[in-house]
Amino acid sequence: MDAIVQVLNLNTTLVAQVFNFIMLLIFLRVVVYPHIVRILENRQEFIANNVAAAEEDRKQAEALRQQYLDELQKAKNEAQSIIQKAGKVAEEQAHEIIEAAKAESNRIKESALQDINREKEKAVAELRDQVATLSILVAGKIVSEKMTADIQRSMIDEFIKEAGDLPC
Template sequence: MGAVVQALGLNNTLVAQVFNFIVLLIFLRIVVYPHIVRILEERQNYIEKNVSAAEEERKQAESLRQQYLAEMQKAKDEARDLIQKASKAGEDQAREIIEAAKAEANRVKESALQDINREKEKAVAELRDQVATLSILVAGKVVSEKITADIQRNMIDEFIKEAGDLPC
């Protein structure tokens, strides 16, 4: 090999360096590169896993968002239904209260009319009794006295006066 090295005009140091470089490359290829390739593959797998996990989490987040929006819409619909039911119940209750008040007013009115009619009949009966009593008194006075124009006039005035004092 020495003759080849001298024929090419290379010195021994350069040949030793080239030989060492080739041995180093072989050593690196056999011992170091597999570890570096394995570490790079692990790193690539880790990154792919993180990307796929992030994509899955994004899908889950979107799913949860859609579910949340659906639940919010459902809650709004339920709230609207409750408000409508409460409003309808309030209107129904108000209508029932008004009807009950009208019925009570009619009952009170009828009762008052009956009381008025009773009192009216009672007053008419009392008036008849008083008129009858006065008629009897007048008839008794007429029978016991001789009626002159002045006496008749006085009796009529007295009768009108007594009838005017009666409560109606």
């Protein structure tokens, strides 16, 4: 080897360094490199698992989000249904109240009309009595003592009949 070194005019230190470098590369290749490759593969597998777990978590989160959105929409629909039912019930109650008020007003109106008719009949009867009394007094003065009870009664009936035909 010394001959090669002298022929090529190489420095022995340089040759020793190249030899040491090659030995180091072989040592690294045999001893260290497999461990480094295994560590890198483990790291790559760990990262891939983390990415897969993150993707799975994202899918679960999206599924939960969709489930919450569905439940929220269902709750909104139920609320809308309840509001519509309440509106219908309120309309029905309002209609029932209006019908009851109409029935009550009709009953009050009928009662008032009946009261008016009774009072009218009562007033007409009182008026007839007063007219009959006045008629008897007037007739008594006119006829004086010559009038009998039968004549008086027939005159009263005739007067009441004529008074009854008059519009009141």
